[in-house]
Amino acid sequence: MKPVFGYVTTAAVAVLAATIASGQAQQRATPPQARAAGPAPVARLPMRRNAVLPTTQALFDGYVRSGKMPGIVGAFGVGDLPTQFVTAGAQGLEPGQRPADADTLWRVYSMTKPITGMAAMMLVEDGKLSLDEPLGDIFPAFRSMKVLTDPDTSLASRPAARPITIRNLLTHTAGLGYNIITKGPLLKEYERLGILPGAVNAAVEVQAHQVRPKSLAEFANRVATLPLIADPGTKWSYSIGLDVMGAVVEKVSGMSFERFVQTRIFTPLGMTRSYWQVPRDRQGLLSTNYTFVGDKVVPLDPAATSTFLDAPSFAYGGAGLVMSARDYDRFLHMLQDEGELDGVRVMKPETVRLAMSNLLPAGVFFTGIGGGTGGTQAPVPMGFGAGGSVYLADKPNGPGKGTYGWGGAAGTIAWVDPVKRARGTVMVNYFPAERWPTRAQIPAALAQDVARLAPR
The missing domain is CATH 3.40.710 (Beta-lactamase)
Incomplete structure (x- = not known):
């Protein structure tokens, strides 16, 4: 960048x-x-x-x-x-194959995150969110989070020192993990609970769909059952924070996350x-x-059979969009x-x-x-x-x-x-x-x- x-x-x-x-x-x-x-x-x-x-x-x-x-x-x-x-x-x-041009569609993956971030900031502007508002005020399941004490070998944990805030979700400081970088027992729990917010190809998506939550609200509530890797607000660590933010946007706005983005941005x-x-x-x-x-x-997700032609389990706020360069x-x-x-x-x-x-x-x-x-x-x-x-x-x-x-x-x-x-x-x-x-x-x-x- x-x-x-x-x-x-x-x-x-x-x-x-x-x-x-x-x-x-x-x-x-x-x-x-x-x-x-x-x-x-x-x-x-x-x-x-x-x-x-x-x-x-x-x-x-x-x-x-x-x-x-x-x-x-x-x-x-x-x-x-x-x-x-x-x-x-x-x-x-x-x-x-069609020449690549300004209207060709590309999987932007984590370039979805700034769009989700701006959607959240629109709600801050509307007075419906504040940066330092506890996430637990929106999803009560996040009110009593735990933090891992020995992440390499176990899921042993202690109470978190402070709550997760909206600011923490936006800046990857919530203490949440990410299946693309998390390791050890916590990664296995992410996989078991389907905390896999991103699509690769049709074959992988069939397997992930079987365990993945069917809605953003369910996704957020499952995340809340898992321990954190650090106390909120103490460490930058790449995370699923913007995917959880999608659930926040959906709940606070009163409309689906994808409809909010379509209505207010696209x-x-x-x-x-x-x-x-x-x-x-x-x-x-x-x-x-x-x-x-x-x-x-080697083709990984061919256009003709792409998983992005099918509806996702839910709109992944951290990695879900396909977009053109013009857009x-x-x-x-x-x-x-x-x-x-x-x-x-x-x-x-x-x-x-x-x-x-x-x-x-x-x-x-x-x-x-x-x-x-x-x-x-x-x-x-x-x-x-x-x-x-x-x-x-x-x-x-x-x-x-x-x-x-x-x-x-x-x-x-x-x-x-x-x-x-x-x-x-x-x-x-x-x-x-x-x-x-x-x-x-x-x-x-x-x-x-x-x-x-x-x-x-």
Whole structure:
């Protein structure tokens, strides 16, 4: 999660705007008969060039040409200039696959978390939640939590020193575990009770569905029966906190979690390619998710039989969404513009600023996370906001102080720099997220493009 336009000069932005406008004028001047009637075949993909960001385009082309990934899409924006989409490759490796583009659907996994975080902050803005409200006030089962005393060998526990709060859920400081990182006896309990909020493919989902709770409320209440790994508010540990937050949003708002997100975020922002379950008539837009066996790329969740075509057990607030680059860019653009997009306001400016600030409890620090999670590394001091990390200092030639964002387990990346009004989304789908150094290479390529645009 590294921003790239964070150090663009005013003059460079002006040049960028002129370049974009010139490109749009040329496109309008192209005779209709000279334009493709539909998606270009994969064989013509090298012809799809981004003239504004040629270094980034070349990098993306190289990823595909060398077989590192079937396809990749980037969405990059500065201020309210038109979003620049950089695309390469196709939605899958099989012959005849649709080219990857701004409307291709990707599994964003943990990039769902910032959306859930903003849904919760909307309820804070509505006066229906407060950051330091005990979770037990909403779900009474959380009023008497226990903390493990010997997590490596047993489930022995003691009473928690303090209650879990809404702040703790949003910032991964609730003391909750996560089946992707938790180990030992607690992991076995998570598996036994179906605390598995995420889908991989149809085969895995059939097994998980048998033990997983059937609703968000049931999910939350089962979580409350398990001990914590630490006292709430004392440690940052990646967790199911945003999945539990989905249950909170549902109960407090009085509507299903997915309906709340649709009503308060997706619909007003014009996000028309964001789904918990991909409709069958949109299946043709869905990419295939891959994994690596040695150096071989192997389909893990083929688009034609994807588990995301079926209804989930419940809407996973921490990892459940399938989205297009165009839609995620609209979400980030709203955050960049402090709660408003295209004249439609969904959050107050002060709410957005609070959500993207460091919300960690006093004395707790975020030091980064990797290991296949898709989370942010920590090259500079970091904090944590509502579902995403926050830079607490500028990084030379990189992220600006205040940059907020997160990534996904299948390699997706998203960030927004609210100070310099810049944002970026990168969509790919393969496990593990860290297979290729995209988080270092893409910002470097973008930086070269921006430097080229700057006056000399």
